[in-house]
Amino acid sequence: xxxxxxxxxxxxxxxxxxxxxxxxxxxxxxxxxxxxxxxxxxxxxxxxxxxxxxxxxxxxxxxxxxxxxxxxxxxxxxxxxxxxxxxxxxxxxxxxxxxxxxxxxxxxxxxxxxxxxxxxxxxxxxxxxxxxxxxxxxxxxxxxxxxxxxxxxxxxxxxxxxxxxxxxxxxxxxxxxxxxxxxxxxxxxxxxxxxxxxxxxxxxxxxxxxxxxxxxxxxxxxxxxxxxxxxxxxxxxxxxxxxxxxxxxxxxxxxxxxxxxxxxxxxxxxxxxxxxxxxxxxxxxxxxxxxxxxxxxxxxxxxxxxxxxxxxxxxxxxxxxxxxxxxxxxxxxxxxxxxxxxxxxxxxxxxxxxxxxxxxxxxxxxxxxxxxxxxxxxxxxxxxxxxxxxxxxxxxxxxxxxxxxxxxxxxxxxxxxxxxxxxxxxxxxxxxxxxxxxxxxxxxxxxxxxxxxxxxxxxxxxxxxxxxxxxxxxxx
Numbered sequence: 270x271x272x273x274x275x276x277x278x279x280x281x282x283x284x285x286x287x288x289x290x291x292x293x294x295x296x297x298x299x300x301x302x303x304x305x306x307x308x309x310x311x312x313x314x315x316x317x318x319x320x321x322x323x324x325x326x327x328x329x330x331x332x333x334x335x336x337x338x339x340x341x342x343x344x345x346x347x348x349x350x351x352x353x354x355x356x357x358x359x360x361x362x363x364x365x366x367x368x369x370x371x372x373x374x375x376x377x378x379x380x381x382x383x384x385x386x387x388x389x390x391x392x393x394x395x396x397x398x399x400x401x402x403x404x405x406x407x408x409x410x411x412x413x414x415x416x417x418x419x420x421x422x423x424x425x426x427x428x429x430x431x432x433x434x435x436x437x438x439x440x441x442x443x444x445x446x447x448x449x450x451x452x453x454x455x456x457x458x459x460x461x462x463x464x465x466x467x468x469x470x471x472x473x474x475x476x477x478x479x480x481x482x483x484x485x486x487x488x489x490x491x492x493x494x495x496x497x498x499x500x501x502x503x504x505x506x507x508x509x510x511x512x513x514x515x516x517x518x519x520x521x522x523x524x525x526x527x528x529x530x531x532x533x534x535x536x537x538x539x540x541x542x543x544x545x546x547x548x549x550x551x552x553x554x555x556x557x558x559x560x561x562x563x564x565x566x567x568x569x570x571x572x573x574x575x576x577x578x579x580x581x582x583x584x585x586x587x588x589x590x591x592x593x594x595x596x597x598x599x600x601x602x603x604x605x606x607x608x609x610x611x612x613x614x615x616x617x618x619x620x621x622x623x624x625x626x627x628x629x630x631x632x633x634x635x636x637x638x639x640x641x642x643x644x645x646x647x648x649x650x651x652x653x654x655x656x657x658x659x660x661x662x663x664x665x666x667x668x669x670x671x672x673x674x675x676x677x678x679x680x681x682x683x684x685x686x687x688x689x690x691x692x693x694x695x696x697x698x699x700x701x702x703x704x705x706x707x708x709x710x711x712x713x714x715x716x717x718x719x720x721x722x723x724x725x726x727x728x729x730x731x732x733x734x735x736x737x738x739x740x741x742x743x744x745x
Contacts, residue, residue, distance in 0.1 A: 275729050280329030281722035284311055287332045288715040295703045303477035305337045305701045307469055337469050343697045344476065345490075347690060348483035352542040354686035355484040357679050359547025360555065363431065364676035367559055370423040373669050379416055380665060386413045390634040397618035397627035398584070404613050410606045414593070417567050421601040424560045431552035432525050438485055438545045439518050439528060445482045446500070446513040449475055453497040454511040460496045468496070487542035503538065505530065525552065555675075560601070562668045565642070568600035570661060573636050581617025581629035590615050637661055 288309040298304040312333040372378035389406035396402050452475040459468035475498065482488055482500070488507065490500045500508040507514050517531035528537045528545070539546030571593040578592040587609075595604040609615050619626025640657030642664045659667065 275726060277327065277329040278722045278725040278729065280314060280331065282719060282726070284309070284330045284332050285715045285719040285722065287335070289712065289719065291335055292708050292712045292715065296705065296708050299703045299705060301473075303473050304703065305339045305469070305473055305476070306703045307335050308338055310334045310336050335467055335469060337467070337472060337701075339701045340697065343693055343700070344479075347693045347697065348480065348488070348490075350686060350690050350693065351480065351484040352487040354683065354690055355544035356542050356547040356550075357682040357686060359544050360551055361676065361679035361683050363427070363547075363551040363555055364672065364679055366427055367424070367556070368672060368676060370420055370427065371669060371672065379420065380662075380669075382409075382413050382416045383661075383665070385409045387634060387637050390630050393616075393618050394627040394630040394634055397630060398624045400613050403616045403618070406616065407606065407610060407613060410592070410610075414604045414606055417563070417601050417604055420563060421560065421599075424556055424563070425602070428552055428556045428560075431548050431556065435545065435548040435552060436518060436526050438548060439516055439526070442482065442485050442545060443515040445478050445485070446507055446515055449478050449482070449498065449500065450508050450511050450513040452478070453508070456496045457510075483543075485544050486539060486546070503540075559668070559672065563601045564599060566601075566661070566665055566668070567604055568595070568597065569641050569664075570636075571595050571600055571604055573639070573641060574633055577629060577632050577636065578617050581620055582622035583615040583617050584622060585612070585614040586622055587615045587617075590617065592616075 288311070291307050291309045295306050310333045311330050314328040314331050316327055368374065373380060386409045389402075389409040392402050393399075393406050452471050456468045456471045456475070459471065460466050479488075479490065479498070479500075486502060488500050488502055490498050492498050493510075495510075497510045498508065499506060499510075505514075506512075515531050516537065517529045517534070518526040519529050519534075521527050528539075528549070529535060530537060539549065541550060575591045575593055579589050582588050583590065590609055591607050592610065593604055594607050596602075618630045620628050638660055640660060642659035642661075643657055
């Protein structure tokens, strides 16, 4: 007597039990953002052949695989866009910080201080003999140098913090590389037990790590036949199997960290992508550019005023006195009002020192309208009277305008990337996220199938019981 029908129903019970377990696992992870829903893939068992009648008969169902429901093309597309998003998000945040440092949004920044400073010279021109006006000019000049010094210090602090953040992001990259390499090994070992075994939970962890890594640096990757993922940067392996090549940090003469390949020591070019690339570019290009612009502005103002002031004579007869002291290589950080001018009599308002002579004050005030800068030859100082293209005010307005436009451009890029990433992620979630309605429908389907197989077993059991215990006893 054949028990084939009994075995077939038992295989159905086992298959539906595994499917129900998978449904239960999906529902339990409904709030796990890194989880990809799983499905039990059923396939018919191999056929058996009756040796007498030679006909084939089905032997039930097997669970072929517990498979993740995901679209790897969308994963790859999302990770490519994440690198661009990470770069511009970082750049936008840094430009916003620089805007805050210059503080022109509140109308209490450097422009306001410079206006007061020029107003001080205007008032001195009107009353060149007044010690009170000279004292107010000195106070406004000190306010100007203090403001410039503060901006320079804030930019230095920002650059220092960016360097520190860059080192933190580099450590995070290396930590993710180590984690992914370890998960590669776990996946290979788990899936090595058989072709139908999938280490899905390990794969979820690895995909979450790849998502974050792609936001930090611009990676490419592919999966080999053992289930291991190989991650590359600029065509070189970061991860290959359970081996990983960490990023090495070397300090340059400025004390800033630069990333290199740990195996060869060659520098790594992130090509303006990823959060790490954003921090490096912001530190080495963005902050440096605006510090240079500030130095050019301050150095030009200080040099021009000194040249004129040294031609004048103070009320005490002093001549050749500089108005500002500063170092040529970093004027914004070092500029100070000449200590000798704490004696207000030494401030030169005129050329002769005679009462009512305000020619020097008038000439210094006129520097505000001089074309001291060339915007087509950035950073070149133009002597008064030569052919320049920008005044002091227009140069500073151009600095602030350029900062605002650059910030707006970076913010627009962030918004565009957010929209694109949300669109891709929405499609990915439609495929991979857990839907409670769908899982409940699947649960009912597998439950009914489980019950039906149980009833088949009960029917077969009754048939066997009739044959064994009742057949042939009628009439006794």
